[in-house]
Amino acid sequence: xxxxxxxxxxxxTRTAKLATLPVGLAGRTALGFGKRIGGRPxxxxxxxxxxxxxxxxxxxxxxxxxxxxxxxxxxxxxEAALPSELAGPYRATLxxxxxxxxxxxxxxxxxxxxxxxxxxxxxxxxxxxxQPAAAASIGQVHKARWQDGRTVAxxxxxxxxxxxxxxxxxxxxRVARLFAVLMPGLDVKPLLDELRSRLAEELDYRLxxxxxxxxxxxxxxxxxxxxxNVVEVTDHVLVTDWMDGTPLSKIISDGSQEERDRxxxxxxxxxxxxxxxxxxxxxxxxxxxxRMLADGRLGVLDFGAxxxxxxxxxxxxxxxxxxxxxxxxxxxxxxxxxxQGFLRPGVSVDMDALRAFLAPMAEPxxxxxxxxxxxxxxxxxxxAADPRSANLGRRLNLxxxxxxxxxxxxxxxxxxxxxxxxxxxxxxxxxxxxxxxxTGETDGLAETGGPDGPVEDTGGPExxxxxxxxxxx
Numbered sequence: 353x354x355x356x357x358x359x360x361x362x363x364x365t366r367t368a369k370l371a372t373l374p375v376g377l378a379g380r381t382a383l384g385f386g387k388r389i390g391g392r393p394x395x396x397x398x399x400x401x402x403x404x405x406x407x408x409x410x411x412x413x414x415x416x417x418x419x420x421x422x423x424x425x426x427x428x429x430x431e432a433a434l435p436s437e438l439a440g441p442y443r444a445t446l447x448x449x450x451x452x453x454x455x456x457x458x459x460x461x462x463x464x465x466x467x468x469x470x471x472x473x474x475x476x477x478x479x480x481x482x483q484p485a486a487a488a489s490i491g492q493v494h495k496a497r498w499q500d501g502r503t504v505a506x507x508x509x510x511x512x513x514x515x516x517x518x519x520x521x522x523x524x525x526r527v528a529r530l531f532a533v534l535m536p537g538l539d540v541k542p543l544l545d546e547l548r549s550r551l552a553e554e555l556d557y558r559l560x561x562x563x564x565x566x567x568x569x570x571x572x573x574x575x576x577x578x579x580x581n582v583v584e585v586t587d588h589v590l591v592t593d594w595m596d597g598t599p600l601s602k603i604i605s606d607g608s609q610e611e612r613d614r615x616x617x618x619x620x621x622x623x624x625x626x627x628x629x630x631x632x633x634x635x636x637x638x639x640x641x642x643r644m645l646a647d648g649r650l651g652v653l654d655f656g657a658x659x660x661x662x663x664x665x666x667x668x669x670x671x672x673x674x675x676x677x678x679x680x681x682x683x684x685x686x687x688x689x690x691x692q693g694f695l696r697p698g699v700s701v702d703m704d705a706l707r708a709f710l711a712p713m714a715e716p717x718x719x720x721x722x723x724x725x726x727x728x729x730x731x732x733x734x735x736a737a738d739p740r741s742a743n744l745g746r747r748l749n750l751x752x753x754x755x756x757x758x759x760x761x762x763x764x765x766x767x768x769x770x771x772x773x774x775x776x777x778x779x780x781x782x783x784x785x786x787x788x789x790x791t792g793e794t795d796g797l798a799e800t801g802g803p804d805g806p807v808e809d810t811g812g813p814e815x816x817x818x819x820x821x822x823x824x825x
Contacts, residue, residue: 455487456510461494464508468586475499476584480506486640490554490656495594503594504583507557514555550635554656561585563632564592564655570630577622578649595651597643604639604770611644616724616773618650623764624784633659635756637764659756666753668692670787675707676714682707693751701747709744717781723774729766 461482465473474480478497485505486493490513494506553559561582568579580593603615619642627633634641636657643651668688675682682703689695712735716722750758782788 455484455492456508458482460511461492461508464511464588465506468589469584491590496591498583498591502583504591505580505594507590507592509555509557509588514551550657553658556656557587557590558585560654560656561590563658566632567626567630567634567652567655570626571622574649576618576649578645578651580651580653595643595645595653597645597651600639600642600644600767600771603644604767607771609772609774612771612773613775614648615642615644615650616768616771617775619767619771619773620764620775620777621780622650622652623760624780627659627661627664628784628786631660631662631664633661633756633760635659635760637760637767639767639770657756659760664786665757665784666692667787669757670781670785670789672710673714673717673781673785674788676710677718679707693753694748696749699747699749701744705744717778720776720778721774722777723772724765724768725772726769729769 461484462473469476476499478499478501480496481494483494484492485495491507491509494508496504496506498504564579565582568581571577571579578595580595582590582592584591600615600619603611607615619637623634623637634652634655634657636654641652641654643653645651668685671688672682672685675685686695686703690697695701712732716724
């Protein structure tokens, strides 16, 4: 297995690696021009350039870990929006980043454990596997047996991760244009800015442990969702209960339709119910953070990125979604759009045009059932790129308080379309979206699921309205 001596953290080293990306693209483009002169069809040459660009981008991002790796994982979700003839050849290249990266060698792992748990750290474990079970963006996970006999996951932060993350985001901003080759129309800079803004929280394992235990307590005994308990935490080491299961990326690539439907349903139920049940929103919903367990539950991992919503989802979202579903004039909520920060002072939009702009994004929760698909997402991407939609989108503003809700809605929808999951999503909106119903019916629906009886295996797309309100989307 490929290993790295340490997380590459010197700015010069990491910058040099990232600098290979535009050089590689230039070479491939020149080669493609020569092939077109030689008579090869332009579309085949373009596909080959895009495929090779994807392979290089994600190989380099994976090797660097840090912010580069996090960006790669975030981008891998959006492959569902690519044209099928382009997405197919390198879908595996994208999804590999959702599960693994080159690991640290044992000596570096032992150094972190000794620094954080003490020189006698081995006495805390009955067994410790030096071979990592998973290696991702800022840390890697080892399987071990804790001193009380339980099987645990030991998450170890890469040395120098903070400096590497900050430098990565700076360097990646300078080569952001490359990603237009990979995913035409995708603006990477806002994504990089948002990832950078979460830097301190991503690196704070104590804060992550607090969030994970809050989720574990909220979902303790739940028949559908499983969250491992926290066992021990230090600044750079997080020990939690071990969780076996099938990675969601495996369900995406090989799962049956029944498995995809259940995975998508539980995935959306967890994201959608978290603010109501735990006062928290899991804000890093890429498939590498989810497992389908043998007993049918969805296992959830990695709580380094969360949005703290002690009052649950903003009720305004439910009210606006209901008005869009009903085809009602949005003029009455214009002032609230301004109060919430979606419309800046002096900016005006036509409310009928806004309703038309939002309507497609509200589609998954309009009817009793909906099927997410790559075709549907590609259609949405095309619609959003239309000059009329783009112009309206640029007039809207995404308030800071909605940034992570937007991230989850966008990424979550991408995962659902990768799964091509079908389910009764409207029932989940009625169950968890505050503000959608104005009467006491809300409590009844939370218990009964609506007029047709108990909610069983229902899932709801999270935060569809804020996603549609992305400026310049």
